[in-house]
Amino acid sequence: MKKLIAFLMIAGLFTFGISNLVVAQEEQAQTEQTEQVVAPQETPAAAAVEEVASVVQNDAAPVTFRESIKKQFIDGGPGFMGIVLVILLIGMAISIERIIYLTLATANSEKLLKGIEGKMKNGDVEGAKQLCKDTRGPVASIFTQGLIRYQDGQSLDEVEKSIVSYGSVAGGKLESGLSWIGLCISLAPMFGFMGTVIGMIQAFDDIAAAGDMSPTIVASGMKVALLTTVFGLIAAIILQIFFNFIASKIEGIVNDMENASISFMDILAKYNNK
Numbered sequence: 001m002k003k004l005i006a007f008l009m010i011a012g013l014f015t016f017g018i019s020n021l022v023v024a025q026e027e028q029a030q031t032e033q034t035e036q037v038v039a040p041q042e043t044p045a046a047a048a049v050e051e052v053a054s055v056v057q058n059d060a061a062p063v064t065f066r067e068s069i070k071k072q073f074i075d076g077g078p079g080f081m082g083i084v085l086v087i088l089l090i091g092m093a094i095s096i097e098r099i100i101y102l103t104l105a106t107a108n109s110e111k112l113l114k115g116i117e118g119k120m121k122n123g124d125v126e127g128a129k130q131l132c133k134d135t136r137g138p139v140a141s142i143f144t145q146g147l148i149r150y151q152d153g154q155s156l157d158e159v160e161k162s163i164v165s166y167g168s169v170a171g172g173k174l175e176s177g178l179s180w181i182g183l184c185i186s187l188a189p190m191f192g193f194m195g196t197v198i199g200m201i202q203a204f205d206d207i208a209a210a211g212d213m214s215p216t217i218v219a220s221g222m223k224v225a226l227l228t229t230v231f232g233l234i235a236a237i238i239l240q241i242f243f244n245f246i247a248s249k250i251e252g253i254v255n256d257m258e259n260a261s262i263s264f265m266d267i268l269a270k271y272n273n274k
Contacts, residue, residue, distance in 0.1 A: 072227055072230075072231075077195070077199070077224060077227075077228070079195070080191055080192070080194065080195030080198070080228045081195070081227070081228060081231055083191050084188050084191055084192055084195075084228065084231050084232050084235050085231075085235075087184050087187050087188045087191065087235060088184070088188060088235040088238065088239065090180075090184055091180075091181055091184030091185065091188075091235075091238075091239040091242070092238070092239070092242065094177050094180050094181055094184075095181055095239065095242035095243070095246060097177070098176075098177050098178075098181075098246050099242075099245070099246060099249070102174065102246065102249045102250065102253065103249075104136060104137075105136070105137045105138055105174065105253060106137060106249075106253060107135055107136055107137035107139055107140060109139050109256050109259070109260040112131070112132070112135055112139065112140060112143070112260075113260060113263050113264065113267065115128075115131050116128045116131060116132070116143065116264065116267060117267050119131060120267055120268070120270075120271040121271060123271075125147060125150065125151050126151070128147055129144060129147040129148065129151065132144040132147060137253075138167075138170035138171075138173070138174065138253065138257060139256060139257050139260050139261075141166070141170060142163055142166050142167050142170060142257065142260075142261060142264075143260075143264055145162055145163065145166045146159050146160075146162060146163045146264060146265075146268070149162050150268055156265065156268060156269055156272065159265070159268065160265055163261050163264070163265070164261075167257055167258075167261060170257065171250075171254055171257070174250045174253060174254065175250060178243070178246065178247070178250075181239060181242065181243050181246070182243065184235075184239050185236050185239045185240055185243060186236075188232045188233075188235035188236045188239065189229070189232040189233050189235075189236045190232070191228070191232055192228045192229040192230070192231060192232020192233060192235075193228075193229055193232065194228075195225070195228030195229070195232075196225045196226055196228050196229045197225075198225075199222075199224050199225025199226075199228065200222070200225045202224075202225075203218065203222060203224075203225060
């Protein structure tokens with residue numbers, strides 16, 4: 001079920017992201033084609049009229065945030081910007097899957113311990129074990145393993161060792177996927193910087209081809225080059241927030257597991273001779 005949820009989220013995010021990428025590429029191609037057709041027919045007067053009309057249109061209809069982001073995405077180039085977008089989508093898909101898993105893994109340990117103590121007080125070990133099986137989360141799974149060994153007649157030391165061992169395994173499952181989120185956090189700005197370096201090289205090539213150190217050529221080339229870095233850093237910041245949130249949830253669940261395990265062993269020791 002967990003893998004199915006992760007697959008559906010990744011597929012949905014990829015569909016959304018790739019569709020936006022394709023739309024951006026098509027708009028860029030249409031813009032370039034329009035410029036190629038219109039350029040030979042332009043005159044200084046027509047250019048001035050078009051500029052005035054553009055200013056009036058911009059004043060009448062303000063650019064929305066989504067349109068602004070799409071424009072910056074197109075200006076940065078679909079190549080490296082698309083790679084950064086894919087990395088962001090993968091990292092977000094893994095993060096959302098982890099958040100759902102950790103939310104489902106969270107349970108009321110105090111209520112469970114009270115239920116176990118009530119069963120153990122009446123000598124109903126099987127009922128306590130069934131209560132743990134009916135409760136979701138790693139804490140209940142750890143208690144189930146302890147009760148199975150306790151019911152088999154093993155000593156409290158052996159039960160405690162099994163709880164510690166199974167707790168380590170459960171903790172490892174909670175941390176699954178964090179390394180991939182960390183990888184996405186590292187890759188997003190790296191590809192952004194790579195796009196910046198390649199964009200700067202292209203800008204210098206344009207300067208060399210023009211044979212003039214024109215501010216327009218330098219400014220436009222540097223803008224395109226730096227946009228990839230900006231988007232890479234934004235993607236890394238978003239994923240870092242998800243990473244810290246997930247790490248804090250894992251830390252809370254692990255602390256709850258440790259505290260609940262101590263209380264569980266106290267309950268077993270209290271009713272061991274009854």
